[in-house]
Amino acid sequence: MKEKIKNFIVQNFLFxxxxxxxxxxxxxxxxxxSLGLIKLLAxxxxxxxxxxxxxxxxxxxxxxxxxxxxxxxxRANAS
Amino acid sequence: MENLFLYLVSLCLGIFIYWFILPSQxxxxxxxxxxxxxxxxxxxxxxxxxxxxxxxVYSAGLYIDKVEQxxxxxxxxxxxxxxxxxxxxxxxxxxxxxxxESGSGFSWMPKITFPALLLPLGMSYIIFRLIHFVVEVYxxxxxxxxxxxxxxxxxFFPTFLAGPVERFKxxxxxxxxMKAPDLSSINQGLFRIILGVAKKFIVADTLxxxxxxxxxxxxxxxxxxxxxxxxxxxxxxxxDFSGYTDMALGVSRLFGYKIMExxxxxxxxxxxxxxxRNWHISVYSWIRDYFFFxxxxxxxxxxxxxxxxxxxxxxxxxxxxxxxxxxxxGIYHGLGLVVWQLFQEMKxxxxxxxxxxxxxxxxxxxxFFTFNFVSVSFLLFYLxxxxxxxxxxxxxx
Numbered sequence: 313m314k315e316k317i318k319n320f321i322v323q324n325f326l327f328x329x330x331x332x333x334x335x336x337x338x339x340x341x342x343x344x345x346s347l348g349l350i351k352l353l354a355x356x357x358x359x360x361x362x363x364x365x366x367x368x369x370x371x372x373x374x375x376x377x378x379x380x381x382x383x384x385x386x387r388a389n390a391s
Numbered sequence: 392m393e394n395l396f397l398y399l400v401s402l403c404l405g406i407f408i409y410w411f412i413l414p415s416q417x418x419x420x421x422x423x424x425x426x427x428x429x430x431x432x433x434x435x436x437x438x439x440x441x442x443x444x445x446x447x448v449y450s451a452g453l454y455i456d457k458v459e460q461x462x463x464x465x466x467x468x469x470x471x472x473x474x475x476x477x478x479x480x481x482x483x484x485x486x487x488x489x490x491x492e493s494g495s496g497f498s499w500m501p502k503i504t505f506p507a508l509l510l511p512l513g514m515s516y517i518i519f520r521l522i523h524f525v526v527e528v529y530x531x532x533x534x535x536x537x538x539x540x541x542x543x544x545x546x547f548f549p550t551f552l553a554g555p556v557e558r559f560k561x562x563x564x565x566x567x568x569m570k571a572p573d574l575s576s577i578n579q580g581l582f583r584i585i586l587g588v589a590k591k592f593i594v595a596d597t598l599x600x601x602x603x604x605x606x607x608x609x610x611x612x613x614x615x616x617x618x619x620x621x622x623x624x625x626x627x628x629x630x631d632f633s634g635y636t637d638m639a640l641g642v643s644r645l646f647g648y649k650i651m652e653x654x655x656x657x658x659x660x661x662x663x664x665x666x667x668r669n670w671h672i673s674v675y676s677w678i679r680d681y682f683f684f685x686x687x688x689x690x691x692x693x694x695x696x697x698x699x700x701x702x703x704x705x706x707x708x709x710x711x712x713x714x715x716x717x718x719x720x721g722i723y724h725g726l727g728l729v730v731w732q733l734f735q736e737m738k739x740x741x742x743x744x745x746x747x748x749x750x751x752x753x754x755x756x757x758x759f760f761t762f763n764f765v766s767v768s769f770l771l772f773y774l775x776x777x778x779x780x781x782x783x784x785x786x787x788x
Contacts, residue, residue, distance in 0.1 A: 327738075327745055345664055346679055347696055347732055350688050357690075367530040369684045371676070 313360060314381055320355050321377070324348075334377045349374055356384070406645050410571060419543050419566050422646060426548040430513070437511045441546065447472065448521045449541055452528040456535065466529045470522060477518045480510045482713045513551045515710065519677050520545050524559050526681060533559050540566050549642035553635040555653040555673035565648050572647050580644030587637030595631040598623055603773055609785035617785045624773060625766035629657065632671070658765070661757040663727040666765055667704070678707050700732065701725035716771040723768050 314334075322332050325343050338344040344352065352374065353364055362384065373383040405425055413421055431438045451469040455462040524541065527533040536544075536559075544562050572580070602623045609617045636653040643650045655669040667675055687699020701722075708721030738745040747753070770779050 324739070327742075329749075339668075342665055342668075345668070346683060346688065347700065347735075350691065350696060354690070366685060366689050367532070369689065370532075370680060 313384070314377065316359065317352075317356065317380060318377055321352070324351065332377065336377070337375055338377075339371050339375055344374075352380075356380075360384075362387070402642065402645075409646060415569050418569055420539050422548075423539050423543040423546065426543065426546040426551065429548040430546060430551060433512050440511055441514075441517055444473070444476070444517070444521060445538075445542055445545055448525050449538055452525055452541075455525070455529050456531075462529065466525060469525050473518050473522055473525075477515060480514060481710075485713045513553075516550070516552075516554050516556055517545055519556045519674065520559070522681060523556070523677065527559060534563065536563055547643070547648070549639045549646070549648075550650060553632070553639065554671075555636060555639065555651050556677050557650050557673065561651070562648065570647055572644065576644055576647075576649075580641045583637045583641030583644065585641075587634045587639075587641060589634075590630040590637060591634030595627050595634055598627040598630070602627060606770070606773060606782055607778055609782045612785075614786055617782060621766050621770060621782065621786070622762075625762075625769040626658070628769055628772055629654070658762050659758055660761055661754060662731050662761055663724065663764060664731050666761055667724070667728070674710070675707060678703055678710070682706060697729050697732065700728050704728055716775070719776075720768055720771045727764060 318332055318334075321338070321343070322328055322330075325338075325348055326332060332343075336343070338348075349369070349371070353369065356362060357364060364387075368383060368387065372379070374380050409418055409421060427438055430441065448469060451465050454465055524533070524544070540563060543566060544557070544559055547557075547562070550557060602620050605612055605617075605620050606624060609620075612620070633654045640650050640652070651673055653672050655672065657666050657670040660666045660669055683699050683703040687695055687702070691699065702725070704725035705718065705721030708717045708724070711717050711720075738748060748757075767783070770782060774782065
């Protein structure tokens, strides 16, 4: 799951031109913006059969690849 | 200047009592009372008005936190009340003037005048904090707090007049931990205050005295100088606003609070999207989180997302002031952001464009272009459309 998300980010936002670190801030470094976040959420929902609640759409929940995994993990535990 | 001196003396006295006389458990109450006192110096009615809102939002938060039934209804009513109040004070003058104006052509229409409504100082920022609080309570994202701690967050006097709009969680954590500032924090706090005073009162105010009159008479200055005035006017807005932020952050630091930054080198950004992510960060991110994402950003079509980007910018600008200039600013930057996003899509589709845009030589050009794009639009902060037109004609012709 992590690798697939990482690959999506690398291909769509870094254009496959460099690697992405797990703790690299996606928003502060300008890799992803608001529109990018919406695309990323759509990708996660479509590919992993999860439904992300509107209340979870906050930059801090998706700021790094580790944050994304943590958010998805915590919602899996909650459900 | 006398007021500034009085403020600095009170501040020093406040800091001394805060750190050296009061036991730590009384500090947040003291700071809360100090904030109430600060606001009452502008108008005692403001204190009562804000307290009313705070009691209402805190009670709504308690209800939402404890009771599952009807919590969405309570949230909706609270939000409607807060937004309604903000709109009433900010835009009722505009609304009533428009009604009177539209009826002025009819002779039978009685001449009506409405008393001018004075927007309570700092109201926008307080309403933003209150909305943030009640929404996050609804989402169960923030810890429970006492009314005093909540009140301190809402009215915290260093950020009362011009922000930043700090988020509750980081602020509340600092209230609970209440660490005494070390020497480095004190140095940083004092440095930010001095920097802010220099930016606002020395550079920005001096620039304003030179530039604003000159922009009203562009024909009497050489073209190159007028262009410099345009740049200077944009830089002056930045220095004025970020100067306030520096002072707010510096004073906060002296009371042990590290508040979020509001600006991050905005004039060195490579595109308009980056510019807005680094300009007035706290309010722009607030509007993104509480307007763009809930209304446009959730499982939306591409068209809806573009509309959302555009509307977010229009709303952000109209929040500054409800008039034609700010509407035009919103449309200009909204369209700028949409065009930038379309360009991003093109870069994804066409690797040649992407490679061209990533060339090192492109970076300074992009920064210069963004600076010009923003500077021209910021003339709307100062000038009406005929004067703006005259400035542009002077530069271009």
